[in-house]
Amino acid sequence: MGSGMTMIPKPLDRRALEQEQFLKILSREEALVRFEAALFPRAIPIERRRLADVLGAALAEDITAPIDVPPFDRSNVDGFAVRSADLSAAGEGAPVRLALNGETIHCGTAPTLQVAAGTITPIATGGPLPRGADAVVMVEHTQPAGSQAIDVRRAVLPGQFVSYAGSDIARGEALLRAGTIIGSREIGMLAACGIAEVNVVRKPRVAVISTGDELVQPGEALAPAAIYDTNGAIVAAAIDENGGEAIFLGAIPDEEAKLEAAMRGALADADMLVLSGGTSKGAGDVSHRILGRLGQPGVIAHGVALKPGKPLCLAVCDGKPVVILPGFPTSAMFTFHDMIVPVLRRLAGLPPRSDAKVSATVPVRISSELGRTEFVMVSLVEGRNGLIAYPSGKGSGAITSFAQADGFLRIDALADRMPAGTEAEVTLFTPHVRVPDLIIVGSHCTGLDLVSAQLSHGGLTVRSIAVGSLGGLAAAKRGECDFAPIHLFDDKTETYNTPYLVEGLELVPGWRRMQGIVFRKGDKRFEGLGAEEAVAAALADPGCIMVNRNQGAGTRILIDRLLGGARPEGYWNQPRSHNAVAAAVAQNRADWGMTIAPVADAAGLAFIPFAEEHYDFALVTARKQRPAVQAFLEALGSDEARVALTRAGFRPA
Ligand code: AMP
Ligand code: MG
Numbered sequence: 001m002g003s004g005m006t007m008i009p010k011p012l013d014r015r016a017l018e019q020e021q022f023l024k025i026l027s028r029e030e031a032l033v034r035f036e037a038a039l040f041p042r043a044i045p046i047e048r049r050r051l052a053d054v055l056g057a058a059l060a061e062d063i064t065a066p067i068d069v070p071p072f073d074r075s076n077v078d079g080f081a082v083r084s085a086d087l088s089a090a091g092e093g094a095p096v097r098l099a100l101n102g103e104t105i106h107c108g109t110a111p112t113l114q115v116a117a118g119t120i121t122p123i124a125t126g127g128p129l130p131r132g133a134d135a136v137v138m139v140e141h142t143q144p145a146g147s148q149a150i151d152v153r154r155a156v157l158p159g160q161f162v163s164y165a166g167s168d169i170a171r172g173e174a175l176l177r178a179g180t181i182i183g184s185r186e187i188g189m190l191a192a193c194g195i196a197e198v199n200v201v202r203k204p205r206v207a208v209i210s211t212g213d214e215l216v217q218p219g220e221a222l223a224p225a226a227i228y229d230t231n232g233a234i235v236a237a238a239i240d241e242n243g244g245e246a247i248f249l250g251a252i253p254d255e256e257a258k259l260e261a262a263m264r265g266a267l268a269d270a271d272m273l274v275l276s277g278g279t280s281k282g283a284g285d286v287s288h289r290i291l292g293r294l295g296q297p298g299v300i301a302h303g304v305a306l307k308p309g310k311p312l313c314l315a316v317c318d319g320k321p322v323v324i325l326p327g328f329p330t331s332a333m334f335t336f337h338d339m340i341v342p343v344l345r346r347l348a349g350l351p352p353r354s355d356a357k358v359s360a361t362v363p364v365r366i367s368s369e370l371g372r373t374e375f376v377m378v379s380l381v382e383g384r385n386g387l388i389a390y391p392s393g394k395g396s397g398a399i400t401s402f403a404q405a406d407g408f409l410r411i412d413a414l415a416d417r418m419p420a421g422t423e424a425e426v427t428l429f430t431p432h433v434r435v436p437d438l439i440i441v442g443s444h445c446t447g448l449d450l451v452s453a454q455l456s457h458g459g460l461t462v463r464s465i466a467v468g469s470l471g472g473l474a475a476a477k478r479g480e481c482d483f484a485p486i487h488l489f490d491d492k493t494e495t496y497n498t499p500y501l502v503e504g505l506e507l508v509p510g511w512r513r514m515q516g517i518v519f520r521k522g523d524k525r526f527e528g529l530g531a532e533e534a535v536a537a538a539l540a541d542p543g544c545i546m547v548n549r550n551q552g553a554g555t556r557i558l559i560d561r562l563l564g565g566a567r568p569e570g571y572w573n574q575p576r577s578h579n580a581v582a583a584a585v586a587q588n589r590a591d592w593g594m595t596i597a598p599v600a601d602a603a604g605l606a607f608i609p610f611a612e613e614h615y616d617f618a619l620v621t622a623r624k625q626r627p628a629v630q631a632f633l634e635a636l637g638s639d640e641a642r643v644a645l646t647r648a649g650f651r652p653a
Contacts, residue, residue, distance in 0.1 A: 079138040
């Protein structure tokens with residue numbers, strides 16, 4: 001308080017505060033502050049371990065070098081120890097003759113004779129320099145002159161081929177700092193200094209429990225209405241990745257007594273407990289209710305203004321952190337990485353995870369709910385000026401969105417959007433992220449997998465991001481991808497794709513595919529009709545529901561052309577892929593839509609051909625020479641790909 005005023009805190013009504021904690025949704029920041037205040041500062045348990053046993057541990061003390069490394073002035077080559085002044089006149093045509101001293105200095109032998117002016121002593125790599133010598137001449141630049149002398153054909157500078165004592169590590173220098181994760185390099189530094197044991201942080205033992213009647217462990221048979229326990233496996237692995245030692249205790253059904261026994265057992269043994277599921281205040285959700293009975297102060301936050309992740313529950317029971325993550329795997333991951341990892345790392349004596357944060361530009365505007373901190377999954381690609389973060393799969397739920405995502409970004413609770421061009425901090429799910437070798441952004445096609453499979457088998461990683469033809473073109477113009485697959489019809493020239501190219505892009509022919517209307521077999525409204533007639537029939541029936549495509553998709557342009565301005569029911573249902581259109585019709589959520597023939601076939605739907613379109617690739621010329629681009633072009637032209645495409649119902653160009 002720079003003004004000199006003093007804030008007098010109002011006395012707190014403890015009970016009112018506790019009730020408020022239950023009723024009030026806390027902001028992300030407030031929940032974190034309260035959670036950390038209840039846990040820290042605290043003494044972190046340490047243990048002494050031998051070098052052979054410290055890989056991956058966090059150092060618990062600063063280490064000062066007890067000796068110089070190397071401990072003496074050392075020769076770096078096989079040759080002769082000399083006085084540089086003796087050789088000032090030496091050259092190829094003018095060798096200088098020096099008298100050989102009567103000892104050879106091997107590795108591990110201490111010299112006994114001085115190198116006096118006009119003399120020379122043989123020395124091996126690693127040997128200690130004798131008194132009097134100030135440089136080493138390589139054996140290649142010498143010639144024996146009888147048994148008592150050596151001719152030297154090179155002048156040497158003082159210090160040549162000598163490593164001085166302490167030049168690697170100086171005695172008294174700070175060698176390693178507390179909090180360093182010990183890798184092979186650190187073990188080497190400790191060994192070079194002769195240190196055999198160090199104090200490391202004892203890894204926190206973190207018990208993991210999944211909750212839910214519906215959960216089955218991987219490897220077991222999936223009963224009807226059951227799902228596999230995903231959180232148990234991910235959370236345990238993420239704990240190990242962040243310095244903890246996970247103890248996975250399985251999935252416990254939503255039965256209060258059973259769950260309470262499991263939680264008590266876990267806390268008796270572990271330093272921390274992480275559960276998932278059962279926090280939503282629903283009838284069957286019991287885990288959060290048990291927390292009040294497991295120790296003081298109990299629940300710190302239940303309900304945090306996060307999207308997704310609102311049901312997060314944070315507690316401290318007799319000094320041990322207990323966390324209940326939301327049940328949805330993506331929500332569990334966001335909240336774990338964003339809010340639990342920092343606490344876990346402090347318990348593990350590790351610094352904040354700098355290797356798991358990268359900065360990346362967001363190429364599109366992302367809208368966001370005001371009042372809640374929002375997490376958005378992103379995939380990273382290499383752009384012209386650094387990394388680009390594409391938002392992928394918004395909303396909680398599907399584990400599959402992990403497949404395309406490298407991490408997530410956070411939109412502040414006070415923001416209603418993140419504008420395009422924002423430089424955002426991305427939290428990586430795993431720090432050793434590999435930016436893909438080939439990036440394809442644009443229209444989605446099942447044929448694409450048939451071509452990129454060859455690259456994957458050759459060890460290249462391919463990332464394809466479905467944003468529609470126009471989105472892909474925009475990305476290609478910005479240089480954010482290698483290829484943009486497009487299928488765009490130009491009314492004026494009545495041709496595909498070429499009219500849409502701009503300078504810096506070139507067209508690589510792909511394949512032809514039949515777009516058409518899909519409907520369920522046996523639907524009398526559409527049977528036997530052509531595409532225009534089928535759409536007319538659909539528009540004539542108010543009970544008929546369509547499924548559309550997203551803005552920017554080439555398919556959407558065809559649909560809008562057929563609809564001619566009409567907006568029938570279902571028009572606003574706009575999924576992003578051919579498969580989703582087929583699924584909506586097959587599952588009776590819609591009656592018709594437009595997709596490609598192979599997808600209609602695979603879903604068992606009836607198909608009315610409308611237009612054979614050209615699915616081609618806009619190649620970013622500046623990226624043409626990249627090895628992965630060349631590999632893709634080769635794969636595209638291969639017999640193998642042509643056969644696979646033809647078999648799947650496409651017509652290679
Ligand atoms: P809950 O918070 O328990 O109501 O769970 C919310 C959603 O997440 C439900 O669809 C659960 O089936 C799902 N869920 C809960 N726990 C897991 C888990 N360990 N693995 C996968 N899904 C889960
Ligand atoms: Mg549940």
